[in-house]
Amino acid sequence: MITVFGSINLDMVIRVADFPRPGETIPTRGFAMSAGGKGANQALAVRRAGGNVRMVGLTGADSHADLALALLKDAGVDLSRTGVCNDSTGLAFIQVEDSGENTIAIVKGANGEVSVATAEATLADLSKGDILLLQQEIPLAAIDKAIDLAKSAGAKSVLNTAPFQTDYIALANKVDVVISNETEFDALMPGTGPRVERARAFADENNRLLIVTLGADGAMVVEPGREPVVVPSPKLETVVDTTGAGDTFCGYFCKMLADGADPVAATRMAVKAASLACCKNGAQPSIPLASEIE
Ligand code: RIB
Numbered sequence: 001m002i003t004v005f006g007s008i009n010l011d012m013v014i015r016v017a018d019f020p021r022p023g024e025t026i027p028t029r030g031f032a033m034s035a036g037g038k039g040a041n042q043a044l045a046v047r048r049a050g051g052n053v054r055m056v057g058l059t060g061a062d063s064h065a066d067l068a069l070a071l072l073k074d075a076g077v078d079l080s081r082t083g084v085c086n087d088s089t090g091l092a093f094i095q096v097e098d099s100g101e102n103t104i105a106i107v108k109g110a111n112g113e114v115s116v117a118t119a120e121a122t123l124a125d126l127s128k129g130d131i132l133l134l135q136q137e138i139p140l141a142a143i144d145k146a147i148d149l150a151k152s153a154g155a156k157s158v159l160n161t162a163p164f165q166t167d168y169i170a171l172a173n174k175v176d177v178v179i180s181n182e183t184e185f186d187a188l189m190p191g192t193g194p195r196v197e198r199a200r201a202f203a204d205e206n207n208r209l210l211i212v213t214l215g216a217d218g219a220m221v222v223e224p225g226r227e228p229v230v231v232p233s234p235k236l237e238t239v240v241d242t243t244g245a246g247d248t249f250c251g252y253f254c255k256m257l258a259d260g261a262d263p264v265a266a267t268r269m270a271v272k273a274a275s276l277a278c279c280k281n282g283a284q285p286s287i288p289l290a291s292e293i294e
Pocket of ligand 1: 007009010011035036037038041091092104137243244245246247283284
């Protein structure tokens with residue numbers, strides 16, 4: 001079983017030709033509301049990859065929660081440990097420009113209420129062989145506790161270091177697998193030397209698997225004591241929207257690991273899925289099914 005412990009958002013998305021500059025007012029090309037949140041997106045990616053997955057997180061008792069959870073429910077993600085709290089459902093305000101790049105501002109809402117107590121109440125029965133997938137959109141103490149619970153159960157912990165937050169850095173030293181983009185990795189392991197050397201040092205020092213996603217260039221797999229391997233990405237003619245591509249990568253990667261794939265094979269599948277996710281609008285609406293990848 002794969003458990004995702006993380007955020008649930010409703011995304012408010014506008015498309016713009018170019019991001020507005022400070023002080024500028026611009027027209028948009030359109031507006032859409034769709035389900036999002038890094039945790040929820042990753043849970044849906046596991047499910048669309050064909051895996052069994054449980055989503056643990058919090059929403060508000062509001063109508064936004066229904067929209068935020070609708071695709072997870074339809075897909076058959078186990079929501080039995082997703083709770084409701086007094087704060088409102090998390091929101092993400094997203095601008096996507098014609099290049100497909102985005103900016104995201106978050107109202108954390110209920111995601112900010114996820115706590116050590118939430119972890120204790122929902123993750124106590126993790127077991128050996130399980131995978132716990134985490135991101136950094138909920139409070140640090142809750143993630144820290146979840147990692148400890150996974151460790152004592154013999155479950156594998158996988159941390160996606162997005163969104164990057166300086167005070168969360170120590171978490172990367174506690175987990176079995178770290179998935180970072182280039183910017184996040186450079187902040188985790190700063191230095192002037194080539195990234196590949198720093199990545200090798202990070203994996204060797206901590207004896208854990210590191211994946212550095214490289215955007216359009218694919219991803220680098222760094223296993224302790226081995227030569228790093230770069231898995232290229234398929235070339236896309238048009239990038240529509242990159243929102244959720246990283247989440248798609250994480251979900252597919254964990255599903256493949258759970259099936260016993262080696263890290264390079266898991267990355268190959270994850271890179272293809274993440275590329276396809278850039279071809280449609282929205283975070284959750286763009287996550288492909290495994291059959292679409294084949
Ligand atoms: O990674 C994309 C996600 O980041 C969006 O769905 C948004 O909700 C933010 O959490």
